Amino acid sequence: MKKFLVKIKNLILYLLFPRTCFCCGIDLPAKEQGFLCKECLKKLKKPGPIICQRCGITLKDGGAHCFNCRGTKAKHFKCSLIRSALDFNEPSRSLIHGLKYEKYTNIAKFFAPLMYKTLLENPNMLEAEYFVPVPIHKKRFKKRGFNQAEVLARELSALADIPILNALERIKNTKSQTKLTKKQRAENIKEAFTCQIPSEIKKKAVILIDDVCTTGATLEECAKVLKKAGAREVYALCATKE
Ligand SMILES: [Zn+2]
Numbered sequence: 001m002k003k004f005l006v007k008i009k010n011l012i013l014y015l016l017f018p019r020t021c022f023c024c025g026i027d028l029p030a031k032e033q034g035f036l037c038k039e040c041l042k043k044l045k046k047p048g049p050i051i052c053q054r055c056g057i058t059l060k061d062g063g064a065h066c067f068n069c070r071g072t073k074a075k076h077f078k079c080s081l082i083r084s085a086l087d088f089n090e091p092s093r094s095l096i097h098g099l100k101y102e103k104y105t106n107i108a109k110f111f112a113p114l115m116y117k118t119l120l121e122n123p124n125m126l127e128a129e130y131f132v133p134v135p136i137h138k139k140r141f142k143k144r145g146f147n148q149a150e151v152l153a154r155e156l157s158a159l160a161d162i163p164i165l166n167a168l169e170r171i172k173n174t175k176s177q178t179k180l181t182k183k184q185r186a187e188n189i190k191e192a193f194t195c196q197i198p199s200e201i202k203k204k205a206v207i208l209i210d211d212v213c214t215t216g217a218t219l220e221e222c223a224k225v226l227k228k229a230g231a232r233e234v235y236a237l238c239a240t241k242e
Pocket residue numbers: 021022023024025026036037038039040041
């Protein structure tokens with residue numbers, strides 16, 4: 001009986017608010033609970049099959065590390081491991097856009113199980129005591145009403161049973177990174193974060209959480225601050241890898 005009532009409720013909701021695919025805009029069938037149509041769902045893809053052992057970028061020509069993480073260079077990174085659940089392509093971009101700019105925070109429920117799966121595939125990361133969301137500047141937070149990284153971390157925290165620690169603050173309201181080169185991105189994000197609670201971070205292993213990883217400059221800058229505050233290890237887990 002209960003199931004039947006849920007079905008009726010969903011049908012009424014569907015008739016009132018017909019739902020469409022976030023990517024291609026096609027109408028979704030009433031029984032469809034997701035955000036993408038079957039065709040767009042099929043286009044979602046994990047990075048790989050061969051990825052850089054540090055930053056997680058897809059290596060088309062194989063090998064263990066990308067050019068940036070090769071040899072002794074890897075030692076200089078404060079963020080020791082970056083993993084992402086999905087490649088940043090048309091359907092995943094639409095979902096990130098929906099989550100971030102159209103305020104469909106429910107989309108985090110779609111990403112969280114995929115991020116959790118990625119976490120389980122990287123058992124090193126399971127030593128982490130906290131998830132640390134990459135913060136947005138308070139001005140942006142006021143405008144948006146939420147931090148998408150924190151929304152993702154919240155869903156993930158429920159699955160992985162790892163608590164969230166808002167250890168970082170964004171003190172620089174950086175301009176959008178989208179149109180910047182790799183070098184400009186690193187410069188733009190420099191000294192953008194602080195850690196106000198170093199005593200809670202000291203000797204802890206943490207996992208940074210973010211929606212999109214592009215060059216990894218933001219994650220590295222966050223990791224720098226956390227390491228300086230005494231963190232034992234800093235990993236990063238993102239919803240998508242651009
Ligand atoms: Zn579609």
